[in-house]
Amino acid sequence: MKMSKFFAWLAIAVGVTYFFVPLLGTFEFSLRMRRGEYSLDAYGSVFSDVQFQQTFGFSMLMALFTIAFGMLLVVPTAYWVRLRLPQMRPFVEFVTLMPLVIPAIVIVFGYLRLYNSSSYIPFTGSTFGTNILLVMSYITLSLPYMYRSVDTAMRTIDVRTLTEAAEILGAKWPTILFKCIFPNVMSGVLSGAFITFAIVIGEFTMAALLNRPAFGPYLQLVGANKAYEPSALAIIAFAITWLSMGLIQLVSRFGKLTQSRP
Amino acid sequence: MPFLALANIKKSFGQTQVVHDFNMAIEKGEFISFLGPSGCGKTTILRMIAGFEQPSGGTIHINGKDQTRLKPNQRNIGMVFQAYALFPNMTVFDNVAFGLKVAGQPKAEIETRVKEMLKLIHLEHLADRYPYQMSGGQQQRVALARALAPKPQVLLLDEPLSALDAKIRVSLREEIRQIQRQLGITTVFVTHDQEEALSISDRIVVMNAGRADQIGTPSDIYNRPTTRFVASFVGTLNIIEATIVDPAAGTVMIGDQTIALRESIADKTGGETISLALRPEAGSLSESAKGDTALTGKVVSANFLGSVVRTRIAVGKNTVSFDMFNSPDLVMPAPDEVVTLRFSAGDLLVIRD
Structure with a gap:
């Protein structure tokens, strides 16, 4: 075996050990709730907890709103930048990358300062308003992933020619966007949606500081007060993320299959 | 009065003028080819007729009506693109029906017209296929049917054969000409391939640096070139x-x-x-x-x-x-x-x- 190949395998082995040993340990620990034997009691306890159901349901709802409104913002923006304002592209990319470099805690403190109950737009003055603010903050957090996945999907189709083809056939902007462009970037939209879902389900900072009953703060609460359930929750959270990643793979493969042949 | 009249058309991109005082009168049912090398302005003129580009000066009239400032979706023009531009999410049937649906035509009429168009291009049996399931030649025929379905006043063909292989190119250009004659539709065809232009046009416009160097029948252009450029470019x-x-x-x-x-x-x-x-x-x-x-x-x-x-x-x-x-x-x-x-x-x- 060549030396370079040996080091490649060594690097993979170290990486796999680093990632999987703690996960295996967590999984094994989550099965030990019953003394002296393995069981799924910790999972049973988690699933039967009313707070788990409420917080998970709340986060799911927030994730759905984030995806829906996020895509309504991102798809037309990416389309417009690609079609009419290509010179704005570096600026838009910079803006969409900002949430990666600005810590969530800074963003949420900014929100609290701008939208507190004594401000001109008092989002935090009501539960409904705070929920809107939470969805907006999640859209901000997931912007880098949503924008990139949609923009990449748009790169695979000839947006300009498809738009012109629809326009010359008499179509107006809403028809062009929702009937000709949107369905063809669906793989990107779904990829962005699954990533957004994974982010929102585990997000802690925004939900905790806006005092909303989301899944992230619940994970922290359980982690601080119970022994085996946090491990079970960690495994569940991983499973959700992996499921999302698997679905991304699936839709992107489906998207590649249906590309128009030149 | 000509059916399609381009009068003193100019187009500049920034400081660069790409079309200079272009004049052309096209009769109803004529098949006109714009022939020239890359960057000569032929596609820009086609895009101005379609409404995708606004002329910097001059007017475009179709059937006596000024179209110069109309949007592409208000002109009732059919266009076939080099890259086919079929909607990948729609079947052949839905692609051809698109313009008719947008125009709000009744369902029964749409179905009849789409079938008629698919028969015209000999692809009735592929109505349920998606574009990615078809060859380039088939896709371009569908694009032609889609452009013709709403009964446009003018058909624009923007290098529709460039992406196809040689054999299909020849058969498809003959098919396009036959369909054009059958429907009697005024057609403007852009190409850089002289053989294509010579073989199917009623008249050819040889473009050079944003100007029409010569306008004439294929025989005129080939046998009696009036400028050194036309002489060297054609044949x-x-x-x-x-x-x-x-x-x-x-x-x-x-x-x-x-x-x-x-x-x-x-x-x-x-x-x-x-x-x-x-x-x-x-x-x-x-x-x-x-x-x-x-x-x-x-x-x-x-x-x-x-x-x-x-x-x-x-x-x-x-x-x-x-x-x-x-x-x-x-x-x-x-x-x-x-x-x-x-x-x-x-x-x-x-x-x-």
């Missing part, structure tokens, strides 16, 4: 430099040989250098060949090209190419052999730039 052409001996008698000197032209050069002066054009197929080495003019030269090369043998001979400072049809008993001239090329004086054209 293979010999450009021969000659010195005028006697303008009144129409005699010129090529190398050390004097010949008489049929075309008048009375407006020129003696001693002036002029350019003459001669098609390779106009000359022959055969002694029995018809022709009142002869040039003697030394063979530079003779290349076998399949159906023809192209021979190059040196006459003075000029190298003249001519083609001989291939036949089993053809004797190929040898390099350095002295030969006499015979042709009609009428085949020698004076290039007036």
Whole structure:
């Protein structure tokens, strides 16, 4: 075996050990709730907890709103930048990358300062308003992933020619966007949606500081007060993320299959 | 009044003017080709007719109605793109029906019209296919049906055959011409392929640097090019430099040989250098060949090209190419052999730039 190949395998082995040993340990620990034997009691306890159901349901709802409104913002923006304002592209990319470099805690403190109950737009003055603010903050957090996945999907189709083809056939902007462009970037939209879902389900900072009953703060609460359930929750959270990643793979493969042949 | 009238059309991108005072009158049912190299402005003119680009000056009228400031979706024009531009998420049926649905036509009428269009392009059996399940030629036929379905006033074809392989290109261009004749639709076709333009057009516009160098029938363009650019761009052409001996008698000197032209050069002066054009197929080495003019030269090369043998001979400072049809008993001239090329004086054209 060549030396370079040996080091490649060594690097993979170290990486796999680093990632999987703690996960295996967590999984094994989550099965030990019953003394002296393995069981799924910790999972049973988690699933039967009313707070788990409420917080998970709340986060799911927030994730759905984030995806829906996020895509309504991102798809037309990416389309417009690609079609009419290509010179704005570096600026838009910079803006969409900002949430990666600005810590969530800074963003949420900014929100609290701008939208507190004594401000001109008092989002935090009501539960409904705070929920809107939470969805907006999640859209901000997931912007880098949503924008990139949609923009990449748009790169695979000839947006300009498809738009012109629809326009010359008499179509107006809403028809062009929702009937000709949107369905063809669906793989990107779904990829962005699954990533957004994974982010929102585990997000802690925004939900905790806006005092909303989301899944992230619940994970922290359980982690601080119970022994085996946090491990079970960690495994569940991983499973959700992996499921999302698997679905991304699936839709992107489906998207590649249906590309128009030149 | 012409059906499609382009008057004094200008277009600038920033400081660069890409179309200069372009004028053209196209009659109803005509098939016009815009021929020229990349960047000559032919696609820009097509896009201005479609409404994708706004002219910097001038007007566009279709059927007497000013279209210059109308949006593309208000013009009732059909267009076929080089890259097919079929909607990947729609079946062939839905692609062809798109324009009709947008126009709000009743479902039954849409179905009848789509079937009619699919029959026209011989793809009725592929109505449920998606674009990615079809070949390039099939996709482009669907694009043609989609453009024709809403019964447009004008059909624009933007290099629709460029992405296809040679064999399909020939069959599809014939199909396009047949459909165009059948429907009698006014068509503007953009291409950089002279063979395509020559084979299917009623008239050709040869574009050069944003201007129409010559507008004429394929025969005019090929046999009677009026500028050096048209002569060199359309077909293979010999450009021969000659010195005028006697303008009144129409005699010129090529190398050390004097010949008489049929075309008048009375407006020129003696001693002036002029350019003459001669098609390779106009000359022959055969002694029995018809022709009142002869040039003697030394063979530079003779290349076998399949159906023809192209021979190059040196006459003075000029190298003249001519083609001989291939036949089993053809004797190929040898390099350095002295030969006499015979042709009609009428085949020698004076290039007036």
